[in-house]
Amino acid sequence: PESALDLLVSERADLATAVPTQVIKMLQDKTVANRDYSSLRVFTNAGAALPPDVAADVETTFGCTIQAVYGSTDGGVPVMTRITDPPIKRFTTVGRLLPETDLRLVDADLREVSAGEPGEIVFRGPTKTQGYLNEPERTAEAFVDDGWYRSGDLGRMDDDGYLSIVGRVKDVIIRGGQNLSPREVEDLIATHPSVSEVGVVGIPDAVYGERACACIALRPGHGVELGELNSFLESRDIAKYKLPERLELFDELPKSAGGKVSKVELRQQVVRRMTDATA
Numbered sequence: 001p002e003s004a005l006d007l008l009v010s011e012r013a014d015l016a017t018a019v020p021t022q023v024i025k026m027l028q029d030k031t032v033a034n035r036d037y038s039s040l041r042v043f044t045n046a047g048a049a050l051p052p053d054v055a056a057d058v059e060t061t062f063g064c065t066i067q068a069v070y071g072s073t074d075g076g077v078p079v080m081t082r083i084t085d086p087p088i089k090r091f092t093t094v095g096r097l098l099p100e101t102d103l104r105l106v107d108a109d110l111r112e113v114s115a116g117e118p119g120e121i122v123f124r125g126p127t128k129t130q131g132y133l134n135e136p137e138r139t140a141e142a143f144v145d146d147g148w149y150r151s152g153d154l155g156r157m158d159d160d161g162y163l164s165i166v167g168r169v170k171d172v173i174i175r176g177g178q179n180l181s182p183r184e185v186e187d188l189i190a191t192h193p194s195v196s197e198v199g200v201v202g203i204p205d206a207v208y209g210e211r212a213c214a215c216i217a218l219r220p221g222h223g224v225e226l227g228e229l230n231s232f233l234e235s236r237d238i239a240k241y242k243l244p245e246r247l248e249l250f251d252e253l254p255k256s257a258g259g260k261v262s263k264v265e266l267r268q269q270v271v272r273r274m275t276d277a278t279a
Helices: 002-010 020-028 052-062 087-092 136-142 182-189 226-234 263-278
Strands: 015-018 042-045 065-072 076-080 102-106 119-124 148-157 163-168 173-175 178-180 195-205 209-218 246-250
Touching: 002 020, 015 020, 020 042, 020 052, 020 195, 042 052, 052 065, 052 087, 065 087, 076 102, 076 119, 102 148, 136 148, 163 182, 173 195, 173 209, 178 182, 182 195, 182 209, 182 226, 195 263, 209 263, 226 246, 246 263
Parallel strands: 015 042, 042 065, 209 246
Antiparallel strands: 065 076, 102 119, 119 148, 148 163, 173 178, 195 209
16 A cells, blocks of 8 residues: 555656455555645545445545446446536445446346335346357347346345445345345444455355354554444444344455455354364
8 A cells, every 4th residue: 555655646647547345445554645646636446335424435535536447348438427416426436327238127037126225237238249259148148139238236226227236146245035236234233443355245144044244454552342333333323133143353454456355265264264163
């Protein structure tokens, strides 16, 4: 983080791009306030959604405009925020549709959902690929109905045409027959003053099928316990069945090659810890 901050200054950068993990680590660096960022106009976030409070902190700390770009390497980029968008839209959405691009929100049968309802984001446009080399089955699974790309992301469109990412199609914890979205809980936990990174995963349970486990990397010198964390969440009016029932602390959460928290690896590590504890 310190080297990245040094580069912003030494190169007089006017545009910066990073994934959320990098952005958060830069903001939390103890030297972040000791530099002149006056050349920086725009900070673009990509790779995953940035928590709204972090997005606002970027603008305050760097004196620039935060911008979100949403898409994927294989599907292309269908939406982004504009630097002229109102702050609330820049902080809480990934923007509006780009020219020559189509986007729909659909259910499991690829039927469009009702206005205001969440659905899987499918899109097509000039920046998407034509499929995967020598992998026709994978191509047919990802690109459907005349080239629509299935993102696997769940989104919701507001009345102004701005898209928000609300989770992953398969990233759902089913606790006793009730579905909860880890993303909703993660966004709230991310606002806790002791939390640097967070991932919420489902862990196996003989009675409920799954229970939610909050996996947290702490800010230096901070600590948190499960009871205190849940009191913090309850103060933000979260439903009780969505509260984490286990807390695991990490020095750093495992990441994919793209810089996103790897839920698969995270879940495996928690299960291993649970197994070791009962051995």
